[in-house]
Each structure stands twice: as structure tokens, then as C-alpha cells.
Amino acid sequence: xxxxxxxxxxxxxxTKVMGIINVTPDSFSDGGAWFNPEKAxxxxxxxxxxxxDILDIGGESTRPGAxxxxxxxxxxxxxxxxxxxxxxxxxxxxxSLDTVNAETAAAGLAAGVQIINDISGGTLDAGMxxxxxxxxxxxxxxxxxxxxxxxxxxxxxxxxxxxxxxxGLKERIHAxxxxxxxxxxxxxDPGLGFAKSAEQSWELLGNLEQLEQLGYPxxxxxSRKRFLEMAVPAGxxxxxxAGAKAGVGRxxxxxxxxxxxxxxxxxxxxxxxxxxxxxxAVAAGQLWREAACR
Numbered sequence: 001x002x003x004x005x006x007x008x009x010x011x012x013x014x015t016k017v018m019g020i021i022n023v024t025p026d027s028f029s030d031g032g033a034w035f036n037p038e039k040a041x042x043x044x045x046x047x048x049x050x051x052x053d054i055l056d057i058g059g060e061s062t063r064p065g066a067x068x069x070x071x072x073x074x075x076x077x078x079x080x081x082x083x084x085x086x087x088x089x090x091x092x093x094x095x096s097l098d099t100v101n102a103e104t105a106a107a108g109l110a111a112g113v114q115i116i117n118d119i120s121g122g123t124l125d126a127g128m129x130x131x132x133x134x135x136x137x138x139x140x141x142x143x144x145x146x147x148x149x150x151x152x153x154x155x156x157x158x159x160x161x162x163x164x165x166x167x168g169l170k171e172r173i174h175a176x177x178x179x180x181x182x183x184x185x186x187x188x189d190p191g192l193g194f195a196k197s198a199e200q201s202w203e204l205l206g207n208l209e210q211l212e213q214l215g216y217p218x219x220x221x222x223s224r225k226r227f228l229e230m231a232v233p234a235g236x237x238x239x240x241x242a243g244a245k246a247g248v249g250r251x252x253x254x255x256x257x258x259x260x261x262x263x264x265x266x267x268x269x270x271x272x273x274x275x276x277x278x279x280x281a282v283a284a285g286q287l288w289r290e291a292a293c294r
């Protein structure tokens with residue numbers, strides 16, 4: 001199987017918004033909300049209507065400490081949502097499948113997925129790059145050390161996290177090339193929060209230009225992650241109604257701000273939960289960038 005080219009997908013232009021659909025009971029942000037396939041399909045249509053350029057569907061939580069699933073379990077979660085969305089949408093947007101499993105990637109591509117989003121960059125399943133290459137799929141190669149259970153203990157980059165991440169991504173690019181992956185369909189993700197402390201995640205955002213020098217489109221996934229707590233003012237929850245709990249929603253404003261700054265920096269795409277908010281933020285960042293270039 002060969003994936004048809006997505007028109008204007010990787011050409012420079014407006015930062016794209018990738019909407020997250022976690023078909024899981026235990027994701028850190030919205031675990032359980034879209035675990036029911038019908039609810040997940042309805043949510044996919046909502047994100048499409050809100051302005052999502054891409055939908056990222058995943059069936060396995062990658063939060064710190066998360067347990068892994070078998071490929072069969074993962075496929076039982078995601079395949080009905082993929083097929084259901086493609087049937088329900090009048091004009092479906094490209095689908096990205098968030099998986100580290102080669103078997104799930106192959107099943108997803110056969111079901112109509114065009115992009116494989118692999119948080120491990122091919123390190124957790126030796127067969128992943130082969131599947132991507134054989135299908136000529138678009139591939140999001142993320143930087144990570146270890147796995148979700150061990151990554152929080154692997155944050156030592158000798159004082160230079162940006163240099164360490166760039167070197168790690170270069171090694172994965174070489175592995176992709178060696179496996180026959182189409183490098184013209186390769187996208188890089190520095191993996192904020194994956195084997196990075198909060199301070200290191202902010203440092204990577206502050207050095208996007210250095211990451212862009214690797215020569216590939218960049219995806220940034222900051223949405224609602226723990227490191228954003230550093231940007232939440234003390235006493236933020238005091239403004240909420242009595243008894244109300246914001247949960248990770250307290251990180252939503254910071255997420256939106258990061259989306260705007262990423263668009264201003266010319267990042268290829270941002271991966272977010274709240275598509276409507278980030279679509280507006282991206283538009284503002286894009287206008288700012290264009291005005292500065294006049």
C-alpha cells in the first residue's frame with residue numbers, strides 16, 4: 001500500500017492544528033472522555049468543525065508511568081473510531097495514528113490513516129520503520145529516551161538539552177533513511193515532557209530555531225502538559241466558582257499562548273486538545289509573523 005500525497009501538507013505556510021482524540025481510559029488530560037467509540041467519533045467531527053487540519057487518534061496512554069497495551073488491545077480501541085469518522089465525515093481531514101506498535105500502524109494505514117505519530121521514533125518496535133517505509137507513509141518521529149515508565153529518570157543532557165535532542169533526532173533520521181523511510185514525508189517532534197524536565201521543555205521551546213535547522217517540519221505537542229504549570233499564576237483557581245475544579249484545564253491558557261508563539265516561529269503544526277482556542281491563537285501568531293516580514 002502507498003499513501004497518496006496530501007496536497008500542500010508539508011509545504012511552508014500557515015501552522016496547522018492537530019486535534020487530539022485519546023481513545024483511552026487513563027490519559028493524563030481527558031482519560032475516559034472519548035473511550036466510547038461513538039463519543040470519540042462525535043468528538044472527531046467536533047474538532048474537524050472547530051478547525052482541525054489533522055486528527056491524531058491514539059489508543060494507548062503515554063503519560064509518565066503508563067502501562068503498555070498489546071497491539072490487539074490498541075487496535076480494538078482505535079480502528080472503530082478511524083473507520084467511523086471516515087464514514088461520518090463529509091470532508092474528512094487527514095488522520096494521524098498515535099502508536100509505537102508496528103502492527104497497529106499497519107492496521108491503521110490499511111484502514112485509511114495517512115500519518116504515523118510515533119513517540120519513540122521507532123525505538124520501541126523494531127518493525128515500525130519498515131511498515132512506514134513499505135507504505136510510503138508520513139511519519140512523525142519524536143525524541144524520547146526510555147519508555148513512558150522510565151523516561152522521567154532519563155533527563156540528564158549534560159546541561160544542553162537542545163543539543164542532546166538535536167543529536168538524538170539526527171540519529172533517528174539516519175535510522176529512518178537506512179530503513180527506507182521517505183524523508184520527504186518526515187516530521188520531527190522534540191518530545192516536550194518526554195524525558196525532559198519542565199525547565200528543559202521550556203528551553204526547547206526557546207530554541208525552536210535550532211531545532212528547525214535540522215531541516216524538517218516541526219510538530220510541537222505542549223497541550224496541557226505538566227511543564228505548563230510554571231506559567232500558571234499562583235491563586236489562579238481562586239477565581240473559579242465555589243466547589244469547581246479546573247484540573248488540567250488550568251493549563252489551557254498557557255497551551256493557547258504556546259500555540260500562538262509556535263505559529264509566530266513558523267512551526268509546522270501544534271498538537272492540542274482544544275482546537276478552537278489554538279486555531280485562533282495560530283491565526284494571531286501567523287498574522288504577527290506575516291506583519292513582521294513586510
